[in-house]
Amino acid sequence: xxxxxxxxxxxxxxxxxxxxxxxxxxxxxxxxxxxxxxxxxxxxxxxxxxxxxxxxxxxxxxxxxxxxxxxxxxxxxxxxxxxxxxxxxxxxxxxxxxxxxxxxxxxxxxxxxxxxxxxxxxxxxxxxxxxxxxxxxxxxxxxxxxxxxxxxxxxxxxxxxxxxxxxxxxxxxxxxxxxxxxxxxxxxxxxxxxxxxxxxxxxxxxxxxxxxxxxxxxxxxxxxxxxxxxxxxxxxxxxxxxxxxxxxxxxxxxxxxxxxxxxxxxxxxxxxxxxxxxxxxxxxxxxxxxxxxxxxxxxxxxxxxxxxxxxxxxxxx
Amino acid sequence: xxxxxxxxxxxxxxxxxxxxxxxxxxxxxxxxxxxxxxxxxxxxxxxxxxxxxxxxxxxxxxxxxxxxxxxxxxxxxxxxxxxxxxxxxxxxxxxxxxxxxxxxxxxxxxxxxxxxxxxxxxxxxxxxxxxxxxxxxxxxxxxxxxxxxxxxxxxxxxxxxxxxxxxxxxxxxxxxxxxxxxxxxxxxxxxxxxxxxxxxxxxxxxxxxxxxxxxxxxxxxxxxxxxxxxxxxxxxxxxxxxxxxxxxxxxxxxxxxxxxxxxxxxxxxxxxxxxxxxxxxxxxxxxxxxxxxxxxxxxxxxxxxxxxxxxxxxxxx
Numbered sequence: 345x346x347x348x349x350x351x352x353x354x355x356x357x358x359x360x361x362x363x364x365x366x367x368x369x370x371x372x373x374x375x376x377x378x379x380x381x382x383x384x385x386x387x388x389x390x391x392x393x394x395x396x397x398x399x400x401x402x403x404x405x406x407x408x409x410x411x412x413x414x415x416x417x418x419x420x421x422x423x424x425x426x427x428x429x430x431x432x433x434x435x436x437x438x439x440x441x442x443x444x445x446x447x448x449x450x451x452x453x454x455x456x457x458x459x460x461x462x463x464x465x466x467x468x469x470x471x472x473x474x475x476x477x478x479x480x481x482x483x484x485x486x487x488x489x490x491x492x493x494x495x496x497x498x499x500x501x502x503x504x505x506x507x508x509x510x511x512x513x514x515x516x517x518x519x520x521x522x523x524x525x526x527x528x529x530x531x532x533x534x535x536x537x538x539x540x541x542x543x544x545x546x547x548x549x550x551x552x553x554x555x556x557x558x559x560x561x562x563x564x565x566x567x568x569x570x571x572x573x574x575x576x577x578x579x580x581x582x583x584x585x586x587x588x589x590x591x592x593x594x595x596x597x598x599x600x601x602x603x604x605x606x607x608x609x610x611x612x613x614x615x616x617x618x619x620x621x622x623x624x625x626x627x628x629x630x631x632x633x634x635x636x637x638x639x640x641x642x643x644x645x646x647x648x649x650x651x652x653x654x655x656x657x658x659x660x661x
Numbered sequence: 662x663x664x665x666x667x668x669x670x671x672x673x674x675x676x677x678x679x680x681x682x683x684x685x686x687x688x689x690x691x692x693x694x695x696x697x698x699x700x701x702x703x704x705x706x707x708x709x710x711x712x713x714x715x716x717x718x719x720x721x722x723x724x725x726x727x728x729x730x731x732x733x734x735x736x737x738x739x740x741x742x743x744x745x746x747x748x749x750x751x752x753x754x755x756x757x758x759x760x761x762x763x764x765x766x767x768x769x770x771x772x773x774x775x776x777x778x779x780x781x782x783x784x785x786x787x788x789x790x791x792x793x794x795x796x797x798x799x800x801x802x803x804x805x806x807x808x809x810x811x812x813x814x815x816x817x818x819x820x821x822x823x824x825x826x827x828x829x830x831x832x833x834x835x836x837x838x839x840x841x842x843x844x845x846x847x848x849x850x851x852x853x854x855x856x857x858x859x860x861x862x863x864x865x866x867x868x869x870x871x872x873x874x875x876x877x878x879x880x881x882x883x884x885x886x887x888x889x890x891x892x893x894x895x896x897x898x899x900x901x902x903x904x905x906x907x908x909x910x911x912x913x914x915x916x917x918x919x920x921x922x923x924x925x926x927x928x929x930x931x932x933x934x935x936x937x938x939x940x941x942x943x944x945x946x947x948x949x950x951x952x953x954x955x956x957x958x959x960x961x962x963x964x965x966x967x968x969x970x971x972x973x974x975x976x977x978x
Binding site (some may be wrong): 463520521523551552553555556559560563584586587590591599600603604606607611625627631648649650651654655 | 904908
């Protein structure tokens, strides 16, 4: 029944959910979600990616793939709330030296640097850059279920020497079981012992374990918890905010406001045909520890031949 | 990666799933499921309830509420497979002295006695009756999340002295988190230490934790695991068989055959309007540790006013 004051809940609906609808949320949706998150006690709200405009055409995506300063401000003004604002910067897909203002001129509080294991040196350069601009930073090492243990240890040791505030354990393929997630959690936590750095967890729901893995890793001491409303996120989606808020006993988090938002804004989104959430095809890629791209194609094609699809995945191992 | 040879998987699709469609499965469905379970290595298949025909009119339900010997035999013949056949006997809703043949004359292998905590003395009488007829027996103590610890301890001590083969931990309201489920698991396991009795787990998916709780309790030594195809069961449903079989590394369990069955028989069932599975209304009753009946009514009425429903639940605490 005790409350953990170190817990920080981050809403990643616009960022990970944006991968389901090409980031084409209406301003009303984003504004209502912002107000809801503030009311519900969410600690951070991630608005999207800061993607390179030299690599991606702005007209091909909704605005939250780019998170222009003025677009965020159109929603939050100067963000008079206690909730902090985060954006994601993908290593190799972000013009980080030109696209970020100094923190003193920006409404953004935190930059989350997402990378694969081989990009750690670049990630560190970016982290130091953002830190020098005055931002809080995280490093989200993706797809770790395909990385060998020695490489993870080395990456963690390198990151422990940097200015990064939070290192995220990311189960990109939803392939971790609670016993695996907790073993990783302990590894990450011990790597940052006595550094003041925190560990976060970002789950995917391929095997319907996103919420379970989130509270499991939390029980070992992970304190930054990613969630999205109704689990909205790429493929099988993420840890559902409503389940997480229901679980946390801290009175600062408020479930009721979130339910209003779901009713008015999430259900219509599903009715419009935006697709995410657990289904067999995602279970297969989670089970096989693979990128969900083929499962997303299967979903988009509205296929129902699960056994044939599973066979194809096995054939292409 | 090690295989646990003590694990027994029980398919409860017809029994718990029957609560979603009034037990009105076609013979073809039940036959195909039987063949699928045999092929997939499932250890037990539960065919339904042995409900009292003096309390319930046979014409009001599908046949699997009553599990007449001839109806089971019409599906399985003499059951030449290695898979065992189970039925459920509800304390207070079963004419157990008249409705069971001696095991030597029946194709049924196991009788699962389901009871609430105050019915333990009757459950024990029934267990001894079924044992004397030659059946394997289980005792499934329901709704334990609403029972105080001393009563559970007393019930377990009483059952440890009986002929029962397996005692089931049953999370009827889907209100347990993995940390609670594992604490109960350890309590149940220690109560039967050195008796040769086994412990089972039956999950409900109200907080999307049915699978997670099942593998969590298994990791503590629980060995009888209930699952249903696609989690079909009352309200939010149960632990999904496909997730469980995917997780178990024992080569005797075969996922592929199950996928064929899902494609051909489960998807059509959903398309016909049979409803089950995780949704917000079930999360609420799980969170509040309540019977799902109001959430089932909300579902059947196709309501979408989640926040209003949640408020009503809080008002009626």
